[in-house]
Amino acid sequence: MADLETIWCERGGADGPLLVLLHGLGANGTVWHGLKPFLEQHWQGRWMIPDFRGHGRSFHRAPYGFGIHASDVAALLEQDEEVTVIGHSMGGVVALALASGIFGVRVKRVVAFGVKVDWTDAEIAKTRAISQTPPKLFATKAEAVERHLKVSGLWGLVAPDSAEAETGIRATNGGFRLAADPLTHALGKPDIVRIARTADAPMHLLCGELDNVTNPDATRRLGADVTVLSGLGHSPHVEAPGAFWHAIAAQS
Numbered sequence: 546m547a548d549l550e551t552i553w554c555e556r557g558g559a560d561g562p563l564l565v566l567l568h569g570l571g572a573n574g575t576v577w578h579g580l581k582p583f584l585e586q587h588w589q590g591r592w593m594i595p596d597f598r599g600h601g602r603s604f605h606r607a608p609y610g611f612g613i614h615a616s617d618v619a620a621l622l623e624q625d626e627e628v629t630v631i632g633h634s635m636g637g638v639v640a641l642a643l644a645s646g647i648f649g650v651r652v653k654r655v656v657a658f659g660v661k662v663d664w665t666d667a668e669i670a671k672t673r674a675i676s677q678t679p680p681k682l683f684a685t686k687a688e689a690v691e692r693h694l695k696v697s698g699l700w701g702l703v704a705p706d707s708a709e710a711e712t713g714i715r716a717t718n719g720g721f722r723l724a725a726d727p728l729t730h731a732l733g734k735p736d737i738v739r740i741a742r743t744a745d746a747p748m749h750l751l752c753g754e755l756d757n758v759t760n761p762d763a764t765r766r767l768g769a770d771v772t773v774l775s776g777l778g779h780s781p782h783v784e785a786p787g788a789f790w791h792a793i794a795a796q797s
Contacts, residue, residue: 552617553602554595557581561590562653563628565618565643567636568594569659569780570732571725572697573601575709576633579786587794595621597636599726601712609729611740614639619648631656631793633782634698634758635732638740641767645743655744656793658751659779662737662763669734676731682720689714689721696723698758702783709783741767749796751789753777772796 555574558564564584566577574594584592596603597614618639622628630652632640637657644652683689687705693713694700703709715724741748748769752761755778761771772792774781781789 551604552595552598552621554593554621556591556593558584558588558591563590563622563626564588564592565622565628565630565640566592566594567614567618567630567632567639568597568600569634569636569698570729571600571693571723572633572699573597573709573712573724575601575707575712576697576699576780576783578708580782580790583786583790587790593621597639597729599729601724605726605728607726607728607731609726609731610733611635611638611642611735615642615648618643619650622650624649625651627651627653629654629656632658633780634659634661638735638737641741641744641748644746644748645740646745647743652744652746654747654749656749656751657741657767658781659753659756659758660737660750660764660767661759662766663759664735669732672730672732676728678727680722680727682718682722684720686714686716686721689723693723693725696725698779699783702780738766738768744768749793751781751792753779753781753784 568576573596599605630640637660640655643650644655690705690710714721750764750769750771752764753774758779761773764771777784
């Protein structure tokens, strides 16, 4: 477990421009493991993969929210450092917020995908209820892993004994619980389109053809053309890392 005040962050690559990869709600930085071979082969610079606060190996402390996460990521960077940011789902919103410039980060390019644009009152109420539910203690590791993979949208995409699964749970009090703090679901009633309009950097949007969280038409409302990833769902970076990377590279 990380120290109480630590944002867990993995870094790699060689000297050169910095690429920041941001995961979605309930997940952690291990979702980018499948993309690492493509970074090593094609990215001419450094890369950084944090776990947001309240997720994975990072500390738990409210408040949570898009701006809080953006501020935490900005604190990991050098002053005036220019970066490219790729964000999935909630991480995509954080990437757009970082591109606004108000966090002191110079974003050269932002890539957002799987971003949920439209929120119904029922969905907001559900996230609020989840945020107010105490962490569930599971008797077995397998039960906790299954729950984590379903909550993070990784069920059926990664093996239960994988690093993605292992870092999503914690042993505690004779049982197992999810590593993510339930309070991270307290997102309020987000106006994602308004956040996207603050972005002051070239924007590249992607959406899986089979994404069950959002769709290309909704994604276009963020203010840019959308690359539709044929045959892929909400987590294309996990489902098909190669196709995902090449879709990004084609637009660079």
